[in-house]
Amino acid sequence: MIGLWSVPLLFALPLSLGILSLLVVPKWRPRLIFLGLPLLAAASLDVLAGLATVGPTVYRLGDWAAPLGINLVVDGLAVGMILMTTLVTSLCALYAWVYLRDHPSSTTFFWPLLWFLWAGMNGIWLAEDIFNLYVGLEVMGLAAVGMVALRATPQALAAAMRYLLAALLGSLAYLLGVALLYGAYGTLSMAGLQEAATNNATTQVALALIILGLLLKTALFPLHAWLPPAHGGALTPVSALLSALVIKASFYILMRLWLVLGPEVTPEFTAQFLGVLGAGAVFYGGWMAWRQHHLKQLVAYSTVAQIGYLFLFFPLVTNTGPEAARLAWDGTLMMLIAHALAKAALFLSAGNLILAVGSPQISHLVGISRFRPMSLFSFGLAGVSLMGLPPSGGFTGKWLLLHSAILSGQWWWLIVLFLGGLLSAAYIFKVFRMSFREGPQIDRSVTPPLTLDVTALILASVAILIGLTAHLPLHWLRMGSVFGVG
Amino acid sequence: MIVRVVMAGLLSLGVTVALGWAVLDRPAPVENLPDRVASAMPESGVEHPVTAVLLNFRSYDTLLEIAVLLLAVVVALALREAQPDRPEQMGLDNPLLRAVMAWLLPLILVVAGFLLWAGSYQPGGAFQAGSVLAAAGVLLRLAGGNLGWLDNAALLRAGLALGLLTFIGIGMVVMLPGVPFLTYPDAHAGTLILVIELTLTLSIGLTLLSLFRLNPPYADDPADARTQGAPKP
Secondary structure (H helix, E strand, O other), X not given: OOOOOHHHHHHHHHHHHHXXXXXXXXXXXXXXXXXXXXXXXXXXXXXXXXXXXXOOEEEEHHHOOOOOOOEEEEOHHHHHHHHHHHHHHHHHHHHHHHHHHHOHHHHHHHHHHHHHHHHHHHHHHHEXXXXXXXXXXXXXXXXXXXXXXXXXXXXXXXXXXXHHHHHHHHHHHHHHHHHHHHHHHOOOEHHHHHHHOOOOHHHHHHHHHHHHHHHHHHXXXXXXXXXXXXXXHOOHHHHHHHHHHHHHHHHHHHHHHHHHOHHHHOOOHHHHHHHHHXXXXXXXXXXXXXXXOEHHHHHHHHHHHHHHHHOOHHHHHOOOOHHHHHHHHHHHHHHHHHHHHHHHHHHHHHHHHHXXXXXXXXXXXXXXXXXXXXXXXXXXXXXXXHHOOOOOHHHHHHHHHHHHHHHOOOOHHHHHHHHHHHHHHHHHHHHHHHHHOOOOOOOOOOOOOHHHHHHHHHHHHHHHHHHHOOHHHHHHHHOOOOOOOO | OHHHHHHHHHHHHHHHHHHHHHHHOOOOOOOOHXXXXXXXXXXXXXXXXXXXXXXXXXXXXXXXXXXXXXXXXXXXXXXXXXXXXXXXXXXXOOHHHHHHHHHHHHHHHHHHHHHHHHOOOOOOOHHHHHHHHHHHHHHHHHXXXXXXXXXXXXXXXXXXXXXXXXXXXXXXXXXXXXXXOOOOOHHHHHHHHHHHHHHHHHHHHHHHHXXXXXXXXXXXXXXXXXXXXXXXX
């Protein structure tokens, strides 16, 4: 069986390391990453090798077949997300290893929460069972809330509380939908639902609840209010992980479920409506990002905006013909991965800039380009991908979406792609304008440790590189999906 | 304010109507899962279908749920540590209460043990037994009993982690013959499930008790409650 050991290791190993980091002496807690990162990287690559040689497979936990047992799905989409998670989390963990030396009170519980978060995410990427997805969401969501609360300032606690309530409401709506589907069809497996589900009131109400719950968890405009304080106020490596990966998990579930059930059972306007909300997110998030005075708040609102692009998937993939749908799939996944890499890089480099000037205010960045060019360079590279300039991953993703929009005759989405890019440029250049302004002639800024700059730079570079070599990852991502043969 | 209440009311009403409609109008399931469970029961190692589903057929879900419980305590520990330390004063030091507790405690422990054992052939199991254990701990604490050993961080954490660690460990060890994660060999399924349930009971009990204990003891002192517990804007 392909991935017999590597597939369960992807969630069992982070869980075990999370427990272990609770039990070992404090000095050893961060050092567990040197055991965990290579092993998880190896497991991820082994799963990829299995996919490339044998193709998509199903992993039967406990050797029970669905619907009695729980299946895990090891297809291109799942493997792609796992590799993205491994890369981004590893670099954020290395960053945190150095960064948290200045935050000794937060280190005790950062590491267990990080490992649990990782296990939850890998559990979600692999899940094929809609109840199992709910449990995965709870593991990931609770770990994420705990990480936001780590700072323990009144603001951080308020943000975490708000995040917790939003996440719980989203989970409960999702769970209600799952219960309805189970009651109607007697199966929790997505493959089983695809066969059994028909268009009736129960499926419609269930899907509406599931979609609403997941929209809240993905923070799609206008349900985004919990995101900026939680993502902008957390410790820097936490912000990066939450913005880059955690919100993608609920979107990922939405994407999978839509392809299973969406077009058949939802009224025709639903896909367009989701697209319109996405467009609203792009405009509102971009505008709000431009208006921020705190650097990390700007980056957090940029996430609100970038989420919007992902939701163009729904109008572009629904009833648009095979070629346009395939382009929409490719484009959305490219945007998703490029955003994960670029946003992690943007948060980490923003954290470096804040460390350097000792203030979160954008106006205090005056003259920083002269003294800390490397931190600013990572910020700029990540910005290139977010703006969608060639040759970045963000550009490739937008280009594919644009083609899909033209092919399906939905020209109005071109406006969103174009104006959204301009808005991103506006808020990225707002930071640059400040940092290139002539300021003090003496270097009074702190030098961030090299590890912090290097991890941000690697993430930003990969966000650019993936645009140049998009062909291969996109080919793998299509394996096992309905677009696989193309 | 009124507008918000009306909006919330309308929203709740809408959701209720939609849910009612969805439940009343639901189609008859094509898939008969209870039948499948019944036919797989002989291989499950236990006699009660709920336990079979929770600890064999869908044991992966249970494993992740235990992780959620552990996570909740980790977050509570993190938040508690961030609070300024205060002396623990909860509990009434009342001789009558203590006497009653001395009678009740053994009984509660027996009930917990029975529930755990009963899980294999009738309703019961680790979650129920663990909650009963935790209830014993909560009662002890309210009666001012000595739970000082729970302040030993290493011991407490080991106890909290025991269940999940055993679960993952067994899930991995059974893979050695080359079968997927959590595939218990038919001959030993019953024993393995019992071991998992036993450790889970202890960890679940400790988890629930810790969640209760980690609540900062503000409200003990009425004067304190007025200054500290006032709602913040």
